[in-house]
Amino acid sequence: MSEQIKISVYEVVGSGLCVASDDGQKVYDRIAAALREGRKVKLSFLNVDSLTSAFLNAAIGQLYSEFKEEEIKSNLTVSEMVQDDLALLKRVVETAKEYFKDPERLFAARREAVGDNDD
């Protein structure tokens, strides 16, 4: 079994148009499943043409509701992103960290994540 799992955003979404929150959710589901298995994830943005904060909030920002910052930092890497998209991702990550600083939000989110996993 491979220790690092490579996820192609283009393959998950089915196109280079990565703008919808629902499509971001599909990417999140794959990353979260791999991280829960203790794997490292390399997320490839090869052939992605358009990105929005709505997509990245769902795909990556949401990870901070379930995983600790250190865990994400050491287990998730991104590749083949152009500079503009990297800058957008950085903003999304900063916003997510700020969003989940609210302990009530974080508690509610983690409770929901645990509930989802129990289903």
Add this chain to the structure above:
Amino acid sequence: MQLIELDSKLAECLIEDIEIDMSNVNWFAANMCSPLGAILYKSSQNLNTVSITNFNPKVESILTRNGFLCNYGRPAKVDAQETTIKYFRLEPADDRFFGDYMEKYLVGKGIPQMSAGLTKKFMESIFEIFSNAAIHSNTELGIFTCGQYFPNKHRLDFTIADLGMGIRRNIFETRGLDLSAENAIDWAVKGKNTTKTGNIPGGLGLKLLREFIELNTGRIQIISDKGYWEQQNDAQIVTRSFEHAFPGTVVNIEINASDTRSYCLKSELQSDDIF
């Protein structure tokens, strides 16, 4: 705003034949078909039959070329001038179709010959607005989109309207803040404010839009409920309130299409410095 007054008049109509007389309209910004279409669609939900008559030929021509009048008994025509981005009513889940639509009507067409960097930023801004409408408005009657290029001014306008709950009510229901409609819009476009409450963070889309439009010396206009909010091309903010409410939210962006700024970052970000 005349469209809001039209909505308040139509709100009283049920199972009626409604004639919209355009004889006093000498000019109509075609992108305004989005809020007009939203208002007329809402009225048709009350089983009213809408007809639009007595057009100035120029107004009729542009509303035919952008496909708007196809909804009101006129045949479709090709936009030989390629200055319109077609009018559509979409469902919130139609985001992929919306993406194809933007590519079909914007990229590689005569409207306008924008730099690659500007085209990317413009497309992403439009997607951010569409996502906002799809995520936040709870519209059950759809999202209305339309654009227009004004060649003489080198300006491209794009307008997205929804028939959802409006920004003021959304903030009140999710955050408990009882703001005036124009202050509610101002709250939504500022800082890290968001009405998101679940696992997916938010509060970035409208800020990114504002930053881009300011750099581009473009303009953003937002109408929601009774509120009006505008970021002018010198980045000044203007707000006001209307007597009647728009039944949802309208966002119009106007960009300077002749902008040659690259929109590429000068500083290099490393992919291992993101998380």
